[in-house]
Amino acid sequence: MSDSTESVLKRKKKYTTLFSNVSQEEAEIILDFRFTEFYNSQTSINRFITKSAPEELKKKLFDRLVERLISEDFPEATIAPLNESVITDYVGQVLATMIAHIDSKMEHHLLKLRREKQIISKNDKYDENMEFMITQSIDNKNTRYVIVVEAKSDSLGKELTQLLLALKSMSEVNNDQKMVYGFVTTAIQWQLVTYNGQTWKLSEPSVLLFADMEKQED
Incomplete structure (x- = not known):
């Protein structure tokens, strides 16, 4: 066994636990911090996002979601049959539309949507492939983690532990004390978590997707 191969194997062994398996x-x-206290600290999404999204983006997002509703139906977990991939496709559509709009207004395409992106804790003890990750290109050699998203078909709370650990690791890897953002979502409801290296904030769940969207545009 070569030294390089042995080094890789040793490094892999350091990742003893997935974020999702941490109690x-x-x-x-x-x-x-205590999860109960953190969860009880939820505040309105309006206190997180003070500026309204551009009307052009709202229209694009509305049109894309209506197209999916027509072609795939409403992604409600209690309505059978529902494949987990339907949820992730809806979420991916939202994120892709947002990134494409933002990048279209910039000289360079700095934001990229990644799927199943591995996040590793600073001490190499924990890791996980996160469903969605938005990264920002700083220069030819450096990339910054910006947003992580975990989709779940039935409950937002089930993914919260995994998301929080991923956000902490993202912030430590970035090492710039700037805000990182995370969402847990069922595609219908979205809940935002922010972290700047010191302070955590959690929003109340917000509804993005409605079953009758094709009948109303608002």
Whole structure:
């Protein structure tokens, strides 16, 4: 076995636990707060996002979602049959539309949507392939993590631990004290978490997708 191969194997062994397998008790120690208190601190999304999205983006997003509703029906977990991939396709559509709009207004395409992007904790003890990741190109050699999104068909809370650990790792890797953003979503409801290296904030869930969207445009 070559030295390089042995080094890779040793590094892989360091990742002992997936974010999704970390217990709530262990996560509370890592994050240094109680989940109950954090979850009870939810505030309105309007306190997070003070500027309204451009009308052009709203129209694009509305049209893309209506097209999916017509072709695939409403992604409600209680309505059978529903494949988990339907949820991720809706989420991917939202994110792709947003990134394409933002990049169209910039001289260079700095934002990229990545799927199943691996995030590794600073101490190499934890890792996970996150469903959606938005990255920002800083220069030819450096990329910054900006947004992570985890989709779930039934409950927002089930993905929260995994998302929080990923956000902490993203912030540590970026090492710039700038805000990182995370969403847990069912495609219908979206809940935002922000972290700047010191302070955590959690929004109340917001509804983005309605079953009768094709009948109303607002």
